[in-house]
Amino acid sequence: MDRNSNSYTLIYVAAMVIIVAFILAFTAEALKERKDRNIEIDKKRQILSSLNIDATSLNAEELYDQYIRKAVAINYRGEEIEGIDALSIATETEIKNPEESRLLPLYIAEKDGKTYYVLSLSGSGFFGPVWGYISLKSDKNTVYGAYFSHKGETPGLGAEITKNDFKNRFCGKEIFKNGLFKSIAIVKSGISVKDRDFVNGVTGATVTSQGVAQMLLNSLEAYMGFLTEK
Amino acid sequence: MATRRSIFFNPLSKNNPITVQVLGICSALAVTVKLEPAIVMALSATVVVASCSVVISFLRNTIPLRVRFIVQLVVAAAMVTVVDMILKAFAYDVSKQLSVFVGLIVTNCILMGRLEAFALCNKPLDSFLDGLGNGLGYGIMLVIVAFFRELLGSGTLLGFQVIPQALYDAGYMNNGLMILPPMALITVACIMWIHRLKDKTLQEK
Numbered sequence: 482m483d484r485n486s487n488s489y490t491l492i493y494v495a496a497m498v499i500i501v502a503f504i505l506a507f508t509a510e511a512l513k514e515r516k517d518r519n520i521e522i523d524k525k526r527q528i529l530s531s532l533n534i535d536a537t538s539l540n541a542e543e544l545y546d547q548y549i550r551k552a553v554a555i556n557y558r559g560e561e562i563e564g565i566d567a568l569s570i571a572t573e574t575e576i577k578n579p580e581e582s583r584l585l586p587l588y589i590a591e592k593d594g595k596t597y598y599v600l601s602l603s604g605s606g607f608f609g610p611v612w613g614y615i616s617l618k619s620d621k622n623t624v625y626g627a628y629f630s631h632k633g634e635t636p637g638l639g640a641e642i643t644k645n646d647f648k649n650r651f652c653g654k655e656i657f658k659n660g661l662f663k664s665i666a667i668v669k670s671g672i673s674v675k676d677r678d679f680v681n682g683v684t685g686a687t688v689t690s691q692g693v694a695q696m697l698l699n700s701l702e703a704y705m706g707f708l709t710e711k
Numbered sequence: 712m713a714t715r716r717s718i719f720f721n722p723l724s725k726n727n728p729i730t731v732q733v734l735g736i737c738s739a740l741a742v743t744v745k746l747e748p749a750i751v752m753a754l755s756a757t758v759v760v761a762s763c764s765v766v767i768s769f770l771r772n773t774i775p776l777r778v779r780f781i782v783q784l785v786v787a788a789a790m791v792t793v794v795d796m797i798l799k800a801f802a803y804d805v806s807k808q809l810s811v812f813v814g815l816i817v818t819n820c821i822l823m824g825r826l827e828a829f830a831l832c833n834k835p836l837d838s839f840l841d842g843l844g845n846g847l848g849y850g851i852m853l854v855i856v857a858f859f860r861e862l863l864g865s866g867t868l869l870g871f872q873v874i875p876q877a878l879y880d881a882g883y884m885n886n887g888l889m890i891l892p893p894m895a896l897i898t899v900a901c902i903m904w905i906h907r908l909k910d911k912t913l914q915e916k
Binding site: 485494516538 | 773774775776777778781782785786789792793796797799800801803804807
C-alpha cells in the first residue's frame with residue numbers, strides 16, 4: 482500500500498486519534514477515584530491551613546476529623562440546608578449563582594476549646610482563578626487565619642499569596658467596623674486606609690493583590706446572612 | 712553501526728542532551744529548585760521518552776511521512792497525559808509542585824528530537840535504549856543542578872536539613888539567588904565547563 486497516498490494518510494490519522502482517545506478515556510476513568518480522593522485530602526489540608534494547622538497529606542483526614550465539628554451548607558440568610566456536605570460544594574460556581582439559590586460551605590471548627598468558623602473564598606487573580614479559606618473567631622468579626630491559593634499566578638510575584646508570610650498578615654484583622662461590613666483592604670506598603678482594616682499587598686503583583694481583596698469582599702458579602710445573625 | 716552499549720551510554724556523558732546537545736534547558740531551570748521534583752521530573756521524562764521511542768519505532772514503517780510530526784506529537788501528548796494522570800493519582804503533592812511542567816514534557820526538545828532523529832529510523836530495542844539513555848542523561852543533569860540549588864539555596868536535601876544549625880548561628884546564610892532561575896543557568900554552565908575540561912574531545916574548535 483502506498484504510504485503517501487491521501488486516503489492512507491487520512492485513515493491512518495483517524496484510526497490513531499480514535500485509539501488514543503480510547504486509551505486516555507480508559508486511564509482517566511480507572512484513576513478517577515484515587516484522584517478525587519487526593520483532591521479531597523488537599524481541600525481538607527487547605528481548610529486546616531486557614532486554622533493555622535499544618536497538615537501533611539498523610540494526617541490531613543485525621544486532623545480534619547479532630548478539629549472540624551461540622552461541615553454544612555448554608556444559604557444567603559445563614560440558614561442551614563440539610564443533607565449537603567460542605568466539602569462537596571464548588572464555591573467558584575456557587576458564587577456566580579443568584580443570591581437566593583446559592584449554597585455556601587461553612588465549616589465549624591473547635592480548637593483548644595474555642596469555636597472558629599471557616600468560610601470559603603473564590604475570585605480571580607491576574608491569569609486565572611484564586612481561591613482560599615478564611616477562619617473567623619466566634620465573634621464572626623476577627624480573622625483567626627487564612628489560606629490562599631491560585632491556578633497560574635507568576636511564581637515569585639502573584640504566587641507569593643500562598644506563602645505564610647502573606648496569609649499571616651490577615652490574622653487579627655476585623656471585617657466589620659462600627660457595625661458595618663467593610664472587608665479587609667489590600668494596599669501598597671506605606672499607604673493606610675482610614676475606614677477599614679488593611680494589609681500590605683504583594684510587591685509587583687498589584688492585580689493579584691487586588692484580586693484577593695475583591696475576592697474577600699465578594700465572598701464574605703455572600704455570607705452576610707450568617708455573619709450578621711446573632 | 713553503533714553498538715547497543717554506546718546507544719545507551721553515549722547520551723549519559725559524551726552526547727548528553729543538556730551539556731552537549733544543549734536541549735531541554737527550559738525545564739532544567741524550572742524544576743530544579745528542590746531535589747524531589749527534579750527526581751520525579753527526571754523519571755517522568757525518562758519514562759515518556761523511552762516509551763514514546765518504542766511506540767514510534769514500532770510504527771515507523773507505517774507512519775505516512777507527510778504527517779509524521781503530527782503522529783509523533785499525538786503519541787507524545789497521549790503518553791504525557793497518562794503520566795500526568797498517574798502522578799495525580801499516586802503522587803498528588805509532587806504533581807501539584809510540578810504543575811504545568813509535566814504537561815510541558817511534550818514540548819521538551821529532547822523528546823521530539825529523539826523521536827525524529829532516532830526512533831523513526833531504528834529498531835524498537837535500539838530506540839528504547841536511546842530514549843532511556845537520553846532521558847537518564849537529562850535526568851542526571853537535573854538532579855546535579857537541583858542538588859546544588861537546594862543545598863546552597865535552602866540548606867536542605869530532599870526536604871531534610873543538612874546544613875547544621877551551628878553554622879547558621881556562626882553567621883552562615885542561605886543564598887537566595889540559588890533559588891532564582893539565573894543560578895540554574897549558571898550551574899548548568901559550570902557543569903558544561905567541568906565536563907569539557909575532563910573530556911577534551913568535546914571542546915569546540
